[in-house]
Amino acid sequence: xxxxxxxxxxDENFDFQMDVAAGPWCFIGRETTHPGWEDLDxxxxxDTPDKLVDADRMAAALVDTLAGNWAERLNTLxxxxxxxxxxxxxxxxxxxxxxxxxxxxxxxxxELVRRHGQKSLTVYVATDLGRREFADLTDFMxxxxxxxxxxxxxxxxxxxxxxxxxxxxxxxxxxLVHRTSPSAPIRGDETGSPVAVRMQKIxxxxxxxHLPGIRVAKLPLSLFVAMLPRSRVELPDYRPSADKLADFSxxxxxxxxxxxxxxxxxxxxxxxFCELDRVxxxxxxxxxxxxxxxxxxxxxxxxxIVAHALIAGERLVSIQHGGWDGTGGTIPWSRPTYxxxxxxxxxxxxxxxxxxxxxxxxxxxxxxxxxxxHRQIRRELIxxxxxxxxxxxxxxxxxxxxxxxxxxxxxxxxxxELNPEIMSDTIYRPKPQGLSDLEDEAYVLRHIPDLPILAGxxxxxxxxxxxxxxxxxxxxLHFALAANIPVVCFWNWPDWALCKEAQPYFEALHEAGVLxxxxxxxxxxxxxxxxxxxxxxxSRPVQGAVVAWxxxxxxxxxxxxxxxxxxxxxxxxxxxxxxxxxASLA
Numbered sequence: 034x035x036x037x038x039x040x041x042x043x044d045e046n047f048d049f050q051m052d053v054a055a056g057p058w059c060f061i062g063r064e065t066t067h068p069g070w071e072d073l074d075x076x077x078x079x080d081t082p083d084k085l086v087d088a089d090r091m092a093a094a095l096v097d098t099l100a101g102n103w104a105e106r107l108n109t110l111x112x113x114x115x116x117x118x119x120x121x122x123x124x125x126x127x128x129x130x131x132x133x134x135x136x137x138x139x140x141x142x143x144e145l146v147r148r149h150g151q152k153s154l155t156v157y158v159a160t161d162l163g164r165r166e167f168a169d170l171t172d173f174m175x176x177x178x179x180x181x182x183x184x185x186x187x188x189x190x191x192x193x194x195x196x197x198x199x200x201x202x203x204x205x206x207x208x209l210v211h212r213t214s215p216s217a218p219i220r221g222d223e224t225g226s227p228v229a230v231r232m233q234k235i236x237x238x239x240x241x242x243h244l245p246g247i248r249v250a251k252l253p254l255s256l257f258v259a260m261l262p263r264s265r266v267e268l269p270d271y272r273p274s275a276d277k278l279a280d281f282s283x284x285x286x287x288x289x290x291x292x293x294x295x296x297x298x299x300x301x302x303x304x305x306f307c308e309l310d311r312v313x314x315x316x317x318x319x320x321x322x323x324x325x326x327x328x329x330x331x332x333x334x335x336x337x338i339v340a341h342a343l344i345a346g347e348r349l350v351s352i353q354h355g356g357w358d359g360t361g362g363t364i365p366w367s368r369p370t371y372x373x374x375x376x377x378x379x380x381x382x383x384x385x386x387x388x389x390x391x392x393x394x395x396x397x398x399x400x401x402x403x404x405x406x407h408r409q410i411r412r413e414l415i416x417x418x419x420x421x422x423x424x425x426x427x428x429x430x431x432x433x434x435x436x437x438x439x440x441x442x443x444x445x446x447x448x449x450e451l452n453p454e455i456m457s458d459t460i461y462r463p464k465p466q467g468l469s470d471l472e473d474e475a476y477v478l479r480h481i482p483d484l485p486i487l488a489g490x491x492x493x494x495x496x497x498x499x500x501x502x503x504x505x506x507x508x509x510l511h512f513a514l515a516a517n518i519p520v521v522c523f524w525n526w527p528d529w530a531l532c533k534e535a536q537p538y539f540e541a542l543h544e545a546g547v548l549x550x551x552x553x554x555x556x557x558x559x560x561x562x563x564x565x566x567x568x569x570x571x572s573r574p575v576q577g578a579v580v581a582w583x584x585x586x587x588x589x590x591x592x593x594x595x596x597x598x599x600x601x602x603x604x605x606x607x608x609x610x611x612x613x614x615x616a617s618l619a
Contacts, residue, residue: 035051035155036051036052036053036152036153036154036155037051037052037053037154037155037156037157038052038053038054038055038145038149038154038155038156038157038200039052039053039054039055039059039157040055040059040156040157040158040185040188040189040192041058041059041157041181041184041185041188042059042060042061042062042063042181043059043060043063043067045066047067049069049070049073053145053149053154054070054073054075055141055142055145055188056075056076056141056423056425056434056435057075057423057434057435057437057438057471058181058184058423058424058425058434058470060471061181061423061470061471064471064472064476071438071442075434075435076141076144076145076147076148076435077141077144077433077434077435077436078137078140078141078143078144079137079140079425079428079433080433080435080436081527082362082430082527082529082530082531085362085363085428085430085433085530086362086363086386086530088136088137088140088428089133089362089363089367089368089428090368091136091280091281092129092132092133092136092367092428093129093367093368093369094280095132095136095278095280095281096125096128096129096132096367096369097369098278099128099132099293100117100120100121100124100125100128101117101121103120103124103128103293104116104117104119104120104121104124107120107124107301107302108120110302111306111307111310113310115344116268116344118268118269118270118343118344119340119341119343119344120340121269121369122328122336122339122340122343123301123336123337123339123340124301125329125366125367125369125370126170126174126329126331126336126366126367126370127170127173127298127301128293129366129367129369129370130173130174130177130366130426130427131173131177131289131292131293131296132289133367133426133427133428134177134187134426134427135187135191135285135288135289135292136285136289137425137426137427137428138184138187138188138191138425138426139191139195139285139288141425142188142191142192142195143195146195146196146197150197152199153199153200153201154199154200154201155200155201155203156192156196156200156201156202156203157203157204157205158188158189158192158193158202158203158204158205159182159185159186159189159204159205159206160186160189160204164295165183165295165296166299167296167297167298167299168298168299168300168305169298169299169300169305169333170298170300170301170331170332170333170336171331171332172298173296173298174331177424177426178422178424178426178427184424184426187292190288190291190292191288194284194285194288195284237312237316237338238316238326238338239251239252239255240255240258240259240319240322240323240324240325241254241255241257241258241325241601242255242324242325242326242327243325243326243327243352244325244352244378244398244597245352245354245397245398245399246397246398246399246400246401246402246593247398247594247597250594250597254325254597254598254601257598257601258322258323258325258601258605259319259322261322261323261601261602261605262605263319263320263321263322264321264348264605264608264609265320265321265346265609266320266321266346266347266348266375266609267609268343268344268346269343269372298333300333301333305333309333309334309337310337312334313334313337313338313340313341314341316338316341318341318342318345318346318347319345319347320345320346320347321346321347321348322347322348323347323348323350323375323601323604323605324339324342324347324348324349324350325350325352325378325601325604326338326339326342326349326350326351326352327351327352327354328349328350328351328370328374329351329366329370348375348376348604348609349374349375350374350375350376350377350378350604351371351374351376351377351378352377352378353377353378353379353380353397355507355508356506356507356508356509356510356511356586357429357430357507358377358379358380358382358385359379359380359381359382359385359392359532359534359535359585359586360382360385360430360506360531360532360535360586361385361386361429361430361530361531361532361535362386362430362530362531362532363428363429363430363530364385364388364429364430365427365429366427368388368389369389371388371389371390372389372390374390374391374610375391375604375607375609375610376391376392376393376604376607376610377390377391377392377393378393378395378397378600378604379392379393379394379395380394380397380400380511380586380587380588381394381583381584381585381586381587381588382394382534382535382585382586384534385532385534385535386532386533386534391607391610393600393603393604393607394588395588395596395597395600396588396589396590396593396596396597396600397588397589397593398593398594398597400511400512400515400587400588400589401515401589401590401591401593403492403496403512403515403516403589404515404516404589404590404591405516405517405589406496406516406517407495407496407497407516407517407518407519408496408497409497409498409499409567410497410498411497411498411499412458412499413458413459413460413497413498413499413500414451414455414458414459414460414498414499414500414501414502414559415459415460415462415487415491415494415495415498415500415501415502416444416447416448416459416460416461416462416501416502416503416504417462417491417495417501417502417503417504417509418444418461418462418463418464418473418477418504418505419431419440419464419504419505419507420464420468420469421437421440421441421464421469421470421471421472421473422434422437422469422470423437423438423470423471424470430529430530430531431505431528431529432525432528432529433528436525436528437471439525439528440504440505440524440525440528441471441473441476443504443523443524443525443551443552444477444504444552445476445477445480445481446552446553446556447502447504447523447552447553447555447556448477448480448481448484449480449481450552450553450556450557450560451556451559451560452560452563455559455560455563456484458499459484459485460484460485460486460487461474461477461481461484461485461486461487462486462487462491463477463486474486491509492512492516495509495512495513495516495518496516496518498518499519499566500519500520500521500559500563500566501513501518501519501520501521502520502521502522502523502555502559503520503521503522503523504522504523504524504552505524505529506522506524506529506531506539510522511586511587512587514579514582514583514586514587515583515587515589517579519566519567519569519570520547521547521548521549521555521558521559522542522547522548522549522555523548523549523550523551523552523554523555524550525550525551526550535585535586538578538581538582538585538586541577541578541581541582542578542579542582544574544578545574545575545577545578545579546558546569546574546575547575547578547579
C-alpha cells in the first residue's frame with residue numbers, strides 16, 4: 034500500500050490509516066463521501082493566538098520591505114517615477130494577501146514535514162505555476178480564497194521546495210471541488226448602483242467620499258471639509274530595511290517573488306493600471322485637505338485615487354467597517370494598512386494592540402440607526418453563525434483551519450442542549466452560500482433537520498426577536514449591543530485572537546452571564562432564563578457590562594449625522610500623524 038499526501042482535494046480511495054491530508058481544505062466538497070474525516074489530527078502551525086499574532090507581525094514587516102522593492106520595479110515597468118509612499122498605499126492589500134497566503138501554507142507544509150518526514154510518501158503535485166491572468170485585486174483575492182486549482186498549484190510549488198528526499202513527487206491534476214468561487218463574487222470594478230456610477234463620472238470623488246450609513250449627507254459634509262483650513266503635512270518616508278528579511282529563508286523569499294511576479298493583477302502591472310492611473314492623475318487634489326474615504330478598498334480605482342491623494346499631500350482618514358477593527362489581535366488585511374493614514378474613525382476605541390493606528394471615536398450612523406431599537410415582537414431565538422473558512426490564507430483573528438472543525442461542532446451541541454420548546458422558536462442564520470469553505474447550512478440541517486433557516490435582512494429581524502445567540506465575536510455583536518438586543522454568546526476563547534485592550538470588556542460580558550466559553554453552558558443559561566429574558570437582560574450586572582462595551586466598541590447617540598460635522602472639525606485640528614506612523618514601521 035502506498036502512503037499518499039494530498040495537497041488538494043482527496044480522492045474517493047483516501048485511506049484514513051495510510052494517507053495524509055495537508056489540511057481540512059482537502060475535504061471541501063468531500064464531507065459526506067468521507068465520514069469521519071473531522072476526527073483526523075491535522076497539523077496547525079499557528080495553534081495559539083500568540084503564534085498567529087507573531088506570524089502577522091513577521092508578514093507585515095516583510096510586506097513593508099516588498100513594497101519598496103516593487104515600487105522600483107513598477108516605476109521601471111510603467112516608465113513613471115512615483116515615490117515609494119504612492120506604491121506602498123496602492124500595493125498593500127495585494128502584497129499582504131500574497132505574502133500571508135504563501136507564508137501560511139509554507140509553515141503548514143513545514144509542520145507536515147516535521148510530523149511525517151520519516152515516512153515514505155507519494156505527493157501529488159501540479160506542474161509549476163505559470164503566469165496567471167488576474168483582471169484586478171478582487172480577481173486575485175478570490176482566486177487565493179476560493180479557487181482550488183490556484184491553491185493546489187501554490188501548495189505544489191512549496192512541496193517542491195520542502196519535501197524530504199524520501200518523498201516521491203508525482204505530477205497530477207487535482208480533482209475540482211463542487212465550487213470554485215462565491216456564488217455572487219464582488220467585482221473589483223463595482224462602485225455601486227447605476228446612478229452612483231453615473232454620478233462618479235460627473236464628480237470623480239468628494240472630500241467626504243465614504244462612510245457607512247451616509248449618503249445624502251456626503252455632499253454638505255464635503256462642502257464643510259472643503260471650507261476648513263488646510264494643514265501642511267509631510268509625505269511618509271518609507272525606507273525598507275533589509276534586516277526585516279532575516280526571519281525568512283532564502284527559498285521562501287525566492288518562491289514568494291516568483292508567485293507574486295506571476296500573479297500581478299492587470300490593474301497593477303498591466304494596461305489597466307495605465308488607464309486607471311490616467312483617470313486618477315486627472316483628478317484635482319488639494320494639499321493639506323482631509324480626504325475621508327475607504328482607504329483600504331478592494332476596488333483598484335478607489336485605492337489608486339487614495340494613493341494619488343496621499344502623495345499630493347492630502348490627509349487620509351479611514352473608517353471602521355466591521356467588528357474586527359478595535360477588538361482583534363490581528364486585522365482582516367494587514368497591520369501596515371493603518372499606517373499611512375492621518376486618522377481612523379472608530380466605533381469607540383482609540384488603540385488596538387500595537388497596530389500603527391490613530392483611532393478617533395465617533396458616533397457611527399450605521400450603528401446609531403439601530404440605537405436601542407430592540408422591541409420584541411416575535412418569541413424567537415436567532416442563532417447567527419460565522420463564516421467557516423479553512424484555507425487559512427489570511428491571518429484573521431478567527432479560528433485557524435484545524436480549530437474550525439471544533440467550532441462547527443459546537444453549534445450542533447448547542448442546539449441539542451436547548452429545551453425542545455425553545456428549539457421550536459429557534460431559527461438559524463448561516464453565512465450566505467458560497468462564502469464558507471466547509472458546509473454550514475447543510476451541515477447543521479443534517480444534525481437538526483427541522484431547523485428553520487433565516488434569509489433576508491438580519492439586523493431588522495434581530496431587533497424584533499426575543500434573543501440573539503452568537504458563536505463568534507464580530508460585527509453582528511456590535512449591532513446587537515447597539516440596539517440593546519438580548520444576546521448570549523459562546524466561543525472557545527483561545528481560538529479567537531483578541532487584543533489586550535478588548536479582553537477586559539469581553540471578560541465583563543462573561544462575568545455578567547452574557548458570554549460563555551462553551552456551547553453547553555450557554556444553552557443551560559438560556560434554558561433557565563428563557564421565560565424571563567427581559568428581566569435578566571435589564572438587570573444591573575448585565576446592563577453595566579453592556580453599557581461599558583457599547584461605549585468602547587459600539588458607541589451611539591442622538592443626532593449622529595449632525596455630530597459628524599464636529600468630528601470632521603476635530604480631525605482637521607489633529608497634527609500630522611503620517612511621520613509617526615511611518616516611523617513605527619521602521
